Amino acid sequence: MKVLVLGAGVVGIATAYFLWRDGHDVVVVDRQAGPGRETSYGNAGGLCPSFAGPWAAPGMVAKVLKMSMQPDSPIRFSLGLDPRKIQWIIRWMQQCTPDHFRVNKLRMQRVAHYSLRCLKGIAAEAPLTDFDFHDGGTLQIFRTDAELEIGRLSAKALDEFGVPWKLLGPQELAAVEPAMAHSTVAVAGALHMPADASGDSYKFVNELAAFLAARGVxxxxxTQVQLIRTAGGQVESVLTDRGAMQADSYVVALGSHAPFLVSPLGIRLPVYPLKGYSITVPVIEGQDDGAATAVPRVAIMDEHNKIMMSRLGNRIRAAGMAELTGYGLELDANRQALIERVVKELIPTGLDFGKVEFWAGLRPMTPDGPPILGRTQYPNLFLNSGHGSNGWTQSCGTGxxxxxxxxxxxxxxxxxxxxAERFRA
Ligand SMILES: Cc1cc2nc3c(=O)[nH]c(=O)nc-3n(C[C@H](O)[C@H](O)[C@H](O)COP(=O)(O)OP(=O)(O)OC[C@H]3O[C@@H](n4cnc5c(N)ncnc54)[C@H](O)[C@@H]3O)c2cc1C
Structure with a gap:
């Protein structure tokens, strides 16, 4: 069967891999000049099933409102007149109850743990060796006693999801991550989640796409996809700026942009972008001598600033911020300064801040959290959308x-x- 995958982000490429493995004739189309050039380019690199959970959480509505009024807040929010956005916000607010949170978290956990196993399977099978994979877990650090208390409570909830964890006092951090001995941050405690990993999704996507291209994909x-054409109740072709493309089946993996292509078909995808930023800083050569290394190897989540950082080979990637402000990708120098300040506090030596790469991307968020997978009312049209802030983690399983x-x-x-069934109820 010929399958056309729309979108060459990490979700589209992972889908293409498994379709190819099943013996299908796979074609991948993307508007960019290569794979992984949009949201899959500069994310925080966390492969963190332990963290997978919805943005719609109890207390979040008040928190978002309060934080969005503070200067330097990681959250920014504008209402605007976009009916899709307003509808998304209403749905998101409805999901911020303890019961919805628990159900949505369990759903996301189900996908995320499965997904990391699938990623490891691809990496072993292809094999892929060049995406800076590191299997050392995540360290979630708490700067205040109040944060630590919340961490303690959420750690107990991890048991329900079968996630291994260990609560560490400030003196125990260096045993898990020796670089923490260099940090200037006063840490009240931390949660170590050893099942997590990290890696560069852009490198992964490029290595996997090259592997597939060499095998006939x-x-x-x-190539910009402009329209999905239907006839007789199914998709007949896809119109692009370079002509029509035809296949037996079609998979939509277009990140935050998926709703624009499927809404003319009567498919209302509640996916809206949540903008975030990252910086990538090179490690200064010679900083990695044995146990005295000053640059962490494990992924670190600074809970106070909601900034996640991963060691990607000879670089540190740090990302955060949540802006519900539309589709713009403008770079905000204040955001860069804030992320840099946090990284400098945690990693005061060993990084070359003269060579920072600054980036912004759009997390394709569903209001409840889990992605939207599988069938549509058109028998040959399939969705792989709405991976939100855990899309790298969830990509291979959903693929x-x-x-x-x-x-x-x-x-x-x-x-x-x-x-998509859950939104029809
Ligand atoms: C700041 C930030 C930090 C993050 N950190 C993490 C993390 O630590 N861990 C984690 O698991 N996830 C993280 N994420 C989320 C993750 O990066 C995304 O969920 C994931 O990359 C989404 O992949 P995708 O393939 O669905 O979308 P994309 O990578 O955006 O791919 C969609 C593709 O569709 C193409 N496209 C769109 N419209 C068209 C069109 N009309 N025609 C042709 N092509 C089109 C685009 O060019 C693009 O290549 C983070 C995201 C951000 C922004």
Missing amino acids: TFQYD KIVADIVHGRTPEIDLDGLT
Whole structure:
């Protein structure tokens, strides 16, 4: 069967891999000049099933409102007149109850743990060796006693999800991450979640796309998808700025932009962008001598500033901020300064801040948290959308799930709460 995958981000490329593995004739199309050039380019690098959970959490509405009024807040919010955004916000607010949170978190945990196993499977099978993968877990650090108390409570909740964790006092941090001995931050405590990992999704996507291209998968870049055409109740072709493209089946993996292409077909995808920023800073050569290394290896989440950082080979990637302000990708120098300040506090030596790369991206958020996978009312059109702030973590599992559905096979995990069905209720 010929399958056209729309979108060459980490979600589209992972889907293409599993479709190729099933023996399909796969074509991937993207408007960029290569794979992984939009949201999959500069994310924080965290492969963190332990963290996978919805943005819609109890107390979040008040927190967002309060924080968005503070200068230098990681959250920015504008109402505007976009009806899609207003509808998204209403749905998001409705999901911020303890019961919804628990259900949504369980759904996301189901996908995220499965997904990390799928990623490790691809990396071993292909094999992929060049995406700065590190299997050392995440260290969530708390700067105040109040934050630590919340961390203690959320750690207990991790048991329900079967996530291993250990609460550490300030003196125990260096045993997990020796570089923390150099930090200038007064830490009240930390949570170590050893099941997590980190890696560079852009490098992963490029290595995997090259692997697939060498095995017959076709990549058509610099091609803007303009319209999905239907006839007789199914997709007949896709119109692009370089002509029409035809296949037997079609997978939509267009990140935050998916709703624009499917809404003319009557498919209302509640996916809206949540903008974030990252900096990438090179490690100064010679800083990695044995245990005295000043630059962390494990992924670190600074809970106080909501900034996540990962060691990606000879670089540190740090990302954060949550702006519900539309589709713009403008770079805000104040945001860069804030992330740099946090990184300098945690990693005061060993990084070359003269060579910082600054980036912004759009997390494709669903109001409840889990992605939207699988079938539509068109029998040959499939969705792989709405991966939000955990899309790198969830990409390989969702790629496998959607490829299984396209192939006509039952996915290996339960799809309850992971399809577009939940928004029709
Ligand atoms: C600041 C930040 C930090 C993050 N940190 C993490 C993290 O630590 N861990 C984690 O798991 N996730 C993280 N994420 C989330 C993760 O990066 C995303 O969920 C994931 O990259 C989404 O992948 P995607 O393939 O769906 O979207 P994209 O990577 O955006 O891919 C969509 C593709 O579709 C193409 N496209 C769109 N419209 C068209 C069109 N009309 N025609 C042709 N092509 C089109 C685009 O060019 C793009 O290549 C972070 C995100 C941000 C912004």
